[in-house]
Amino acid sequence: xxxxxxxxxxxxxxxxxxxxxxxxxxxxxxxxxxxxxxxxxxxxxxxxxxxxxxxxxxxxxxxxxxxxxxxxxxxxxxxxxxxxxxxxxxxxxxxxxxxxxxxxxxxxxxxxxxxxxxxxxxxxxxxxxxxxxxxxxxxxxxxxxxxxxxxxxxxxxxxxxxxxxxxxxxxxxxxxxxxxxxxxxxxxxxxxxxxxxxxxxxxxxxxxxxxxxxxxxxxxxxxxxxxxxxxxxxxxxxxxxxxxxxxxxxxxxxxxxxxxxxxxxxxxxxxxxxxxxxxxxxxxxxxxxxxxxxxxxxxxxxxxxxxxxxxxxxxxxxxxxxxxxxxxxxxxxxxxxxxxxxxxxxxxxxxxxxxxxxxxxxxxxxxxxxxxxxxxxxxxxxxxxxxxxxxxxxxxxxxxxxxxxxxxxxxxxxxxxxxxxxxxxxxxxxxxxxxxxxxxxxxxxxxxxxxxxxxxxxxxxxxxxxxxxxxxxxxxxxxxxxxxxxxxxxxxxxxxxxxxxxxxxxxxxxxxxxxxxxxxxxxxxxxxxxxxxxxxxxxxxxxxxxxxxxxxxxxxxxxxxxxxxxxxxxxxxxxxxxxxxxxxxxxxxxxxxxxxxxxxxxxxxxxxxxxxxxxxxxxxxxxxxxxxxxxxxxxxxxxxxxxxxxxxxxxxxxxxxxxxxxxxxxxxxxxxxxxxxxxxxxxxxxxxxxxxxxxxxxxxxxxxxxxxxxxxxxxxxxxxxxxxxxxxxxxxxxxxxxxxxxxxxxxxxxxxxxxxxxxxxxxxxxxxxxxxxxxxxxxxxxxxxxxxxxxxxxxxxxxxxxxxxxxxxxxxxxxxxxxxxxxx
Numbered sequence: 042x043x044x045x046x047x048x049x050x051x052x053x054x055x056x057x058x059x060x061x062x063x064x065x066x067x068x069x070x071x072x073x074x075x076x077x078x079x080x081x082x083x084x085x086x087x088x089x090x091x092x093x094x095x096x097x098x099x100x101x102x103x104x105x106x107x108x109x110x111x112x113x114x115x116x117x118x119x120x121x122x123x124x125x126x127x128x129x130x131x132x133x134x135x136x137x138x139x140x141x142x143x144x145x146x147x148x149x150x151x152x153x154x155x156x157x158x159x160x161x162x163x164x165x166x167x168x169x170x171x172x173x174x175x176x177x178x179x180x181x182x183x184x185x186x187x188x189x190x191x192x193x194x195x196x197x198x199x200x201x202x203x204x205x206x207x208x209x210x211x212x213x214x215x216x217x218x219x220x221x222x223x224x225x226x227x228x229x230x231x232x233x234x235x236x237x238x239x240x241x242x243x244x245x246x247x248x249x250x251x252x253x254x255x256x257x258x259x260x261x262x263x264x265x266x267x268x269x270x271x272x273x274x275x276x277x278x279x280x281x282x283x284x285x286x287x288x289x290x291x292x293x294x295x296x297x298x299x300x301x302x303x304x305x306x307x308x309x310x311x312x313x314x315x316x317x318x319x320x321x322x323x324x325x326x327x328x329x330x331x332x333x334x335x336x337x338x339x340x341x342x343x344x345x346x347x348x349x350x351x352x353x354x355x356x357x358x359x360x361x362x363x364x365x366x367x368x369x370x371x372x373x374x375x376x377x378x379x380x381x382x383x384x385x386x387x388x389x390x391x392x393x394x395x396x397x398x399x400x401x402x403x404x405x406x407x408x409x410x411x412x413x414x415x416x417x418x419x420x421x422x423x424x425x426x427x428x429x430x431x432x433x434x435x436x437x438x439x440x441x442x443x444x445x446x447x448x449x450x451x452x453x454x455x456x457x458x459x460x461x462x463x464x465x466x467x468x469x470x471x472x473x474x475x476x477x478x479x480x481x482x483x484x485x486x487x488x489x490x491x492x493x494x495x496x497x498x499x500x501x502x503x504x505x506x507x508x509x510x511x512x513x514x515x516x517x518x519x520x521x522x523x524x525x526x527x528x529x530x531x532x533x534x535x536x537x538x539x540x541x542x543x544x545x546x547x548x549x550x551x552x553x554x555x556x557x558x559x560x561x562x563x564x565x566x567x568x569x570x571x572x573x574x575x576x577x578x579x580x581x582x583x584x585x586x587x588x589x590x591x592x593x594x595x596x597x598x599x600x601x602x603x604x605x606x607x608x609x610x611x612x613x614x615x616x617x618x619x620x621x622x623x624x625x626x627x628x629x630x631x632x633x634x635x636x637x638x639x640x641x642x643x644x645x646x647x648x649x650x651x652x653x654x655x656x657x658x659x660x661x662x663x664x665x666x667x668x669x670x671x672x673x674x675x676x677x678x679x680x681x682x683x684x685x686x687x688x689x690x691x692x693x694x695x696x697x698x699x700x701x702x703x704x705x706x707x708x709x710x711x712x713x714x715x716x717x718x719x720x721x722x723x724x725x726x727x728x729x730x731x732x733x734x735x736x737x738x739x740x741x742x743x744x745x746x747x748x749x750x751x752x753x754x755x756x757x758x759x760x761x762x763x764x765x766x767x768x769x770x771x772x773x774x775x776x777x778x779x780x781x782x783x784x785x786x787x788x789x790x791x792x793x794x795x796x797x798x799x800x801x802x803x804x805x806x807x808x809x810x811x812x813x814x815x816x817x818x819x820x821x822x823x824x825x826x827x828x829x830x831x832x833x834x835x836x837x838x839x840x841x842x843x844x845x846x847x848x849x850x851x852x853x854x855x856x857x858x859x860x861x862x863x864x865x
Contacts, residue, residue: 093369093411095403096454101493109403109451115363120329121355122322270313274320277307282327294336301328301342305349314349321350337367341376348385358401361389365404368411377412383425391430395441399448402434406455413462420466428463428472431456435481442488450492453485457498464505470512479503479512480519487525493536496529500542507549517550523561527570534574537608544574544615551622558626561619568636575616575642579649581609610658613646617661624668634672640681647688652695663692663703670710679714686717693729702741705733709747718752727752727762734770739782742774746788753795763804768796772813779820779847783839786820787846790854797857810858817855820847 095109281304288296304324308314318324328343344360344367352360364386367373377383386405393402409427412418434456438449460478463469473479482499489495506512516522526543533539550557561567620639624630633639646662666685673679685707692704708726711717721727730752733745749767752758762768771789779786793813797804805813820826826843827836 093371095407095451096494100454109400115332115359115366117329117331117333120325120332120359122326270319273311273313277311278304278313278318278320278324281307282324285327285331289331289334294334294339297331297334297336297339298342301331301339301346305342305346308346308349315351318350325350325352325356332363337370337373338376341367341373341380341382345380345382345385348382348389353398357389357393357398358404361386361401361404361408365408368408371415374412374415374418378415378418378421383412383418383421387425387427387430390434395437395445395449395452399445399452403448403452403455406434406452406459410455410458410462413459419462420468423463423466423468423472427459428469428476428478431460432476432478432481435478435485439484439488450489450495453489453492454494454498457482457485457495457502461498461501461505464502470506470509473506474511474515477515479506479516483519483522483525486529490529490532493533493539496533497536497539497542500529500539500546503546504542504549507546510553513550513554516546517554517557523547523550523557523567524564527561527564527567530574531566531570534577537605537612540574541608541612541615544612544619548615548618548622551619555626558623558629562623562626562629562632568633568639571616571619572636572638572642575613576638578609578612578616579642579645581606610655614658614661617643617646617658617665621661621665621668624665624672630669631672631675634669634675634678637677640669640677644681644684644688647685647691652691652697652700656697656700659692660697660699660703663689663700663707667703667707667710670707673710673713682711682714683716683720686711686720690724690726693726698738698741701733702738702744705730705741705744705748709744709751712748712751715755718755718758721748721752722758722761727758728765731762731765731767731770734767734774739778739785742778743782743785743788746771746774746785746792750788750792750795753792759796759804762796768793768804769809771796772809772816775813775820776816779816780826783826783842783847787842787850790817790847790850794850794854794857805858814855814858817851817858821851821855 281300285297285300285304288300308318308324313321325347328347331343332340340363344364347356347360364382368377386408389398389405390402390409395402409422413422413427434452438452438456442449460473460482464473479502482502486496486499503516507516526547530540530543547561551561620633620643624633643662643666647659650659652659669678689704689707689711692700693708695701708717708721708730712721721730727748730745730748733741736742736745749762749771753762771793775786775789775793779789823840823843826847827839
C-alpha cells in the first residue's frame, strides 16, 4: 500500500504553466529558447528607378509645374560675361564717402599726380595701343624659354619673404576677395580653394599673415607684379587659349580635353586658380564657348576648371546644371570615376549658402543621387567623406528653412535619396552612426512631415539600416522617434510604400528590446493607430465579405482606394509582426490580450485568407495568437479559445511546414482548455499531431509533445493516443534527440509521464518499458548525458537544460516505471 501511495504521488498529471515555480533553462541561458518568439520578415523591396530624373514618376512633385526641371538646354549664351555683374534686383543706397583728390604742388606736374588709365600709352610709345605697348615692354623678357623665363622672373621679383599690400574692391560675378583663411567676409566660392583673389580691376597680391589686405604704397611693386603675370599670361596661358580656339574649329574632342587639362595644370602651377588671375574673364569666355561642342567628356573638364576658377551666381548654377546633365546618362559614369570633379561639387555642397545658391545645391545633390547608384562611385563617395558633407548640409538646410523652405525640400529629396543609396554599402553604417545621420533624419522628418517624397526616402534608409543592431541602437536612442513614426503612420496611412517601411523599422526596433516595446506602447495613440491601420488594410480589397466588425476602429476620412493586393498584404505582415513583438513585454502582452478589437482583427485575418496566397501573413497571425495565449487570464482571450482552435485547422492541414509549426504551438497553449482538447480529439487533430513526432525538426517535435502532454491529462484520450503509436514515437524521440536537446528530452518525459499515469502503465508493453528505462538510466548519468557536447559554452547551456528541464521529470518517470520491489 505504501508503494502504491508513493506511485500515485509521483504520477500526477503535468500541466504546463507560463510562470512555474522553478526557472526554465531558457530564462537562465538565453531568450532564444523562449516560447514567446520574435517574428522575422523580409525587408520591403525597392525597385530601381531606371530614369535618372530629379523627381521620379512616383514623386508627388512629378506633375508639379513649380518643380525645377530635369531636362534643359544649356549653351554658351546662357552664361554671364565674367566681367559683368548681374543685377541683384535691389537698388543700392549711395555711399556717404566723398573722394578727395590730392592737390599738386607747384613743383609737380598736375597731370602726373592723378592715377593713370591703364590703357593709356606710356610716354615714348605714342601711337601704340596700351595693351600692345605692354606686350612690347614684356617682350624683352621672353627671350628665355617660357617656363624658365617665368621662373627667373619670379625669383627676381620675389627675392625673399615680404609683406605687400593691395586695394580691396568688389570682384566680378558675386564673389568677394579674400579676407583671410577663416574670416567671415569671404564667400563660399573662395573657400573652395582657400586662396586670396583678384578682381577685374585691381590685383590682390597676397594676404598678410593675420588675414588682412593692406593698401599698396608703391607703383613699382604693382608694376613688377603685373609684369610677372603678363609674362606668365603671354608665355603660357594665352598660347593655350589660342590653341583651344584653333582646335575647337576642328572639333577634336580628345585634343581639346588634353589642352583643358594642360591649362588647368598651368594655372595651378602658377598659383592663378580661384580669383587670383587678373585676366580670368578671358579664360572663362573661352571655356564657355567650348560648351557648345556638346561633348560630355570635354564639358566635364570645362566644368572642373570653371569651378576651380570660383565661378558664382548664374555661372555657378549653369556649371552645376551642366554636371547634372552629364550625370543623367549612366554611360558617363566612367567619366566621373576618372575625374576629380566629385571633390569639386562635394565642396560646393559643403560650403555654398542655401539662400544664394539653393538651385546650384539642388543640381549638385541630384548629381550625387545619380552617381551613388553606381557601386564603384559609391565606394569613392564614402572615401571622400560624402556622409560628413551630407550631415553639414542637412543642418544648414534645417536652419535655412524659414526663408527657403521650398528649395530646401527639393534638396532634401535628392540628399535623402543619396543617403538611401549609400546605406546599401556595409562600410557606410559606422559613418551613419558617427555623424548621427539617423538622428538628423528624424529632425528632417519633423520639419517635412507633410512631404511624401522626403518621408518615403528616409523610411527607406531606416528600413535598410534598422536590420543591424548598432543602427537600431542609434535610432532607438533618438528622442521621441516612436511617437514620430506613429504620427507619420497616422498622417500618411494611405501611402503604402511609406507605411510598410515604417512598420518594418518599428518591427526591427521591437524585435529584441523590451525597452523599445514598452516605449512604443506608451506613446499616445499607439494601439489606436496600429489597429486603425490593421482595419484599413484588411479591407483595402473592398470585398463585400469584409464589412467592418463591431467595435472595429473607424476613420472620419474616406477609406483608401483599393490598392495592389500583394503590397497591401505586405503592410499587414509587417504590422502583425509589430504586434507579435510587443506581446513579449510582460506588461504589454496582457493589455493586447484584453483588447477585443485586436483579437477580432487577428481572427478575421485567419478566416478571410487562405494559406496558399497569404502564408507569411497567416504564420505571423498564428505566432501573435501564440504569444497572446500566454496571457489567458484575460476573459476576452478565453472567450475566443474555441474559435481560434477551429481557425487553426486550416494551418495544421496545409502543406506549409511553417504554418503547421505555428498552429501546433498555438494548440499546445490552447489545449490547456478542456473544450479545446475535446475539439482536437473529435476532429482527429491528435492523429496528425502524433505523426509530427516523426519530424526531423526538434522545434516540430517539442511543439507536438506539448499538445500530447495536455491531451494525455484526460484518461479517455490516453488509449486513443496509444493506438496512434504515440508512446512508441515518444520513446524514439527521446532516444534520437535527448543528448542534442535536453529541453525536448524534458518535454518528451512530461508527455510520457501523463500518458502512463493513473494506472495507464499497461499502455507500454514490456519491450517498450525496458527500452525506456534503459534510456532514462543512461541519460540520468550527467557524464554520459553531456559527453557529446565539446564546445564549453554550449556545454553550459545543455547542462542547465539537463538539470532543470530533464532531470526532475526523468527521475519521477523512472520511479514510475520501476517494479514495486525495486522502488521499495
